[in-house]
Amino acid sequence: MKFIYTVDPLAEKPIMLLNDDIGFNTETGKGIDGAKFMAELMALDAMRPKSIEIWINSPGGVVMDGYNIYAAILKSVTKVDTVGVGCMASIAAVIFQAGRTRTMMDYSWLMYHNPFGGDDTKVLEVMRESISKMVARSGKPEAEILAMMQKETYITAQEALEYGFADAIENSAQHNRKRMAAITEPSNFHKEANLILNKLFDTTKASKMSKLITNKLGLNDDATEDSILRAIENMQNKAKTDKEVLEAKIADLEKKMNDDSVEIDKLKKEKDALEKAKDKAEAEKCEAEEEAKTQKAKNAVEEYAKVGRIKNDPKVIDFWTEQFKADEEIAKEQIEALPLNKTAPVINKTTATGPRWTAGAVMAKLNAKKLNKENQNR
Numbered sequence: 001m002k003f004i005y006t007v008d009p010l011a012e013k014p015i016m017l018l019n020d021d022i023g024f025n026t027e028t029g030k031g032i033d034g035a036k037f038m039a040e041l042m043a044l045d046a047m048r049p050k051s052i053e054i055w056i057n058s059p060g061g062v063v064m065d066g067y068n069i070y071a072a073i074l075k076s077v078t079k080v081d082t083v084g085v086g087c088m089a090s091i092a093a094v095i096f097q098a099g100r101t102r103t104m105m106d107y108s109w110l111m112y113h114n115p116f117g118g119d120d121t122k123v124l125e126v127m128r129e130s131i132s133k134m135v136a137r138s139g140k141p142e143a144e145i146l147a148m149m150q151k152e153t154y155i156t157a158q159e160a161l162e163y164g165f166a167d168a169i170e171n172s173a174q175h176n177r178k179r180m181a182a183i184t185e186p187s188n189f190h191k192e193a194n195l196i197l198n199k200l201f202d203t204t205k206a207s208k209m210s211k212l213i214t215n216k217l218g219l220n221d222d223a224t225e226d227s228i229l230r231a232i233e234n235m236q237n238k239a240k241t242d243k244e245v246l247e248a249k250i251a252d253l254e255k256k257m258n259d260d261s262v263e264i265d266k267l268k269k270e271k272d273a274l275e276k277a278k279d280k281a282e283a284e285k286c287e288a289e290e291e292a293k294t295q296k297a298k299n300a301v302e303e304y305a306k307v308g309r310i311k312n313d314p315k316v317i318d319f320w321t322e323q324f325k326a327d328e329e330i331a332k333e334q335i336e337a338l339p340l341n342k343t344a345p346v347i348n349k350t351t352a353t354g355p356r357w358t359a360g361a362v363m364a365k366l367n368a369k370k371l372n373k374e375n376q377n378r
Contacts, residue, residue, distance in 0.1 A: 001043050004036060010212075014044055016054045018069070020089055023062030032058070034065025038072040041080070051079040055098065057108075060090025063115055063127055071133060073098035084108035084166070086156070096165075097137050103168045104157040110165060112145070113152040139164045297324035301335075308340045 007015045017036070024033040037190045044052055054073065060066075073095070082099025089111035096102060096110065104110075112135065115127045132145045155335060158168040214220065217231040301320040304311040310320060323331040 001040070003040055005032070005040055005227050009047065012050050014049055014052050016044070018054055018056045018058050018092065018095065020058060020365050021061040022058055022069070022095075023065040026109060027187075032069075032356075034063065034068035037065075038068040039078060041069075041072040045076040045078045045165065049078055052076070052082060053083055054095075055083045055085045056092055056096055057084075057090035058089070059087055060092045063091050066095055070095050070098045074233045084110070087111075088134070090111075091131075094131055094134050097135050101123035101168065102166045104169055105161055105170050106157050106172050108157055110155040110160055111153065112149050112155075114149050135165075170325050175239070189367065232332030240372060267278070290317065294321065294326055297321045300324055300328070300332075304335050309338055 005016050005018070007017065008210065016131060018037070021031040022034065027070045030231045032365045041052070052062060073082070079100050080098075080100040081103065082096045083266060084096055084104040086105075086108050088096050088108065090113060091312055093110040093112055099135075114278040115124055128146070128149065132142045132149065135145045139304075155163065157166065157169050161169055162358065202242075215227060216236070217228065221225060298317065301310070301317055301324060302304060302312075304310050304320070310316055320335065323334070
């Protein structure tokens with residue numbers, strides 16, 4: 001997330017700045033967007049810093065935006081402190097009360113007044129009571145707060161401390177000044193020497209890095225260097241062990257793949273052999289069936305030859321055998337329609353009556369019958 005209002009999100013104690021009108025003005029492009037401030041504070045809270053400070057110097061602004069900021073401070077798991085560094089007026093003064101520790105610079109001040117804007121008096125009254133409840137977090141009775149709002153009350157840092165609106169005051173004279181006091185005073189010399197030593201051995205950056213490392217290693221923030229080194233060593237050992245385990249698994253899988261490849265080739269050869277055997281058996285079966293069919297037809301034809309229906313000649317036998325194989329019924333009719341292949345009594349042509357049937361005529365008749373049958377089957 002992009003941090004807009006935070007000075008350094010990675011600091012142990014991040015500082016957020018509430019230093020403009022509360023509520024974003026689309027025309028001027030200025031002002032604090034309450035929703036974005038809320039989201040940013042929640043994001044900081046999720047990073048679990050030690051604490052968060054909100055520095056306030058604002059004339060106030062839109063109450064709805066103020067609600068977002070106030071609620072985010074209250075609901076944050078991380079300790080959120082408010083620091084008054086100047087003017088805290090209107091809704092900004094209300095937000096100041098949400099801090100767990102409320103600190104004011106000695107020159108800063110608060111101002112409370114009734115909400116205004118719009119013509120709906122009912123809404124303004126509801127908002128007025130809502131604000132009084134928010135400020136009552138200070139311990140001040142709501143009735144007194146409403147009275148202060150009614151007359152628009154300005155409160156100095158010292159008064160705020162006395163009324164319960166602040167927990168502490170910081171003396172501005174102690175900030176950003178020349179540190180070295182008269183070295184003739186032993187206590188001052190000792191104090192200044194310690195300040196110099198602290199600067200020389202500033203561990204802020206190292207502490208930031210240490211926190212990142214301990215968080216990554218799952219250790220407490222106050223973990224010792226030995227604990228950190230042991231955790232890193234354990235992580236390295238685990239990574240090495242994990243690598244060895246993975247390498248062993250990969251080798252095992254490669255071996256299994258090779259074994260499977262050999263087995264697949266073997267099964268493929270067996271399959272090919274079985275398919276060839278199947279094709280051969282199928283061919284032999286067809287050949288046997290054809291042979292049986294031929295033999296059956298030949299036997300039937302030879303029987304007709306024995307009784308003299310056809311000539312007992314190999315070529316004639318083969319011809320009628322093929323006819324039987326093609327259509328046994330028609331072949332039978334054709335043969336049985338033929339005159340016996342024996343000497344028949346001579347018929348006197350002059351005395352014979354009825355039509356004369358020759359072998360050719362009989363064959364023509366049977367062929368016509370066969371053709372008629374085929375046409376019916378179509």
